[in-house]
Amino acid sequence: MATDGRPSGGDVPPKLRLFCPACGHENPLDGDWLVRERAAGVAYECPECETEIADRTAIPT
Numbered sequence: 005m006a007t008d009g010r011p012s013g014g015d016v017p018p019k020l021r022l023f024c025p026a027c028g029h030e031n032p033l034d035g036d037w038l039v040r041e042r043a044a045g046v047a048y049e050c051p052e053c054e055t056e057i058a059d060r061t062a063i064p065t
């Protein structure tokens with residue numbers, strides 16, 4: 005019996021999506037959001053209404 009320690013394909017985690025609470029604009033995290041670099045991390049701004057979306061994915065180093 006062969007041993008297969010590798011994970012099978014098709015196990016890709018779903019892409020993170022951001023949702024603008026102000027206008028309802030929705031896009032993947034790497035979509036059309038305007039990326040603002042801040043001291044505390046990266047912030048995402050809605051391209052339609054310029055509302056800044058809270059970013060919970062920033063990892064403090």
Ligand SMILES: [Zn+2]
Pocket residue numbers: 024025026027028029050051052053054055
């Ligand atoms: Zn918006």
